[in-house]
Amino acid sequence: MIAVLEAILGSTSAERVLVFLCAREGGYAAEIARAFATDLSPIQKQLERMERDGLLISRTIGRTRVYEFNPRNPFVPELKSLLRKALDLYPEQIKESLLLDRRRPRKKSKPL
Amino acid sequence: MKPIGELSRLELAALLCETLKNHGIDVVLSGGSCVSIYSSERYVSKDLDFIDISLKSNRQIAQAIQSLGFENRPRNSRHFTHPDSNLSVEFPSAPLTVGEEYIPSSAVNTLSTDLGTLRLLTPTDCVKDRLANYYYFRDNQCLEQAVLVAKAHPIDLNSLETWHKNEGQEQGFKQFLRLLQGK
Secondary structure, three states: OOHHHHHHHOOHHHHHHHHHHHHHOOEOHHHHHHHOOOOHHHHHHHHHHHHHOOOEEEEEEOOEEEEEEOOOOOOHHHHHHHHHHHHHOOOHHHHHHHHOOOOOOOOOOOOO | OOOHHHOOHHHHHHHHHHHHHHOOOOEEEEOHHHHHHHOOOOOOOOEEEEEEOOOOOHHHHHHHHHOOOOEEOOOOOOEEEOOOOOOEEEOOOOOOEEOOEEOOHHHOEEEEEOOEEEEEOOHHHHHHHHHHHHHHHOOHHHHHHHHHHHHHOOOOHHHHHHHHHHOOOHHHHHHHHHHHOOO
């Protein structure tokens, strides 16, 4: 993790949540925890706290609660700039796993 | 004083605003309840969204509002309910903004009632607030609410046009004017 970012945010989990959402534009607790190979509970707590404080918004898709930055929060553009800078400084392996996820559709019956 | 359950939205909002002010907490009503008040309840919001512009802690707000019988549910959230009222109360985080535009404390509207003075968004800022939801979230209900308020109250169209330009929504302003004129 980036020490300065962790110092500002006060929590490794908070940094992970924000960096993930910055990289992917949205996400749910389990996939964020999986991306950083960490426990689910602290990630969920951070997501709930950030939503409560107006930084994130969420919506349910099926049975999954998906979070993203609240576009109406005036601090979001500058925060994203900071997070993009942090993301640039991440180890290549983590950066690639966050940025190069498959987004295009895949038919249900299509073989891998 | 009438029981909480018998108060109108405006009365309850004013009572809350006054009570919080007496505890040193300055709040401004925002969101759907402004639409309800400005549209004479043609749109019915289920909650009162107050922005705390004095930046007090959630604990201070909870202590103040609990004196009226409101309970913090779930605990440590920004959400409060009263056993006798259908209206819940929320405190979305400050600052008071509509889109990118900051609204200073001096630019809010006030409505006086027997139970206190309510501070709330002006009709023009209420329209911007609803339109921001429409532009950011494609929420068509909010577009209808913006038109509802603008038809019921004088709106500063110059300010609204400038706001649209700053938001990069020039086409949205044209669409809104067409709807306002019933075209």
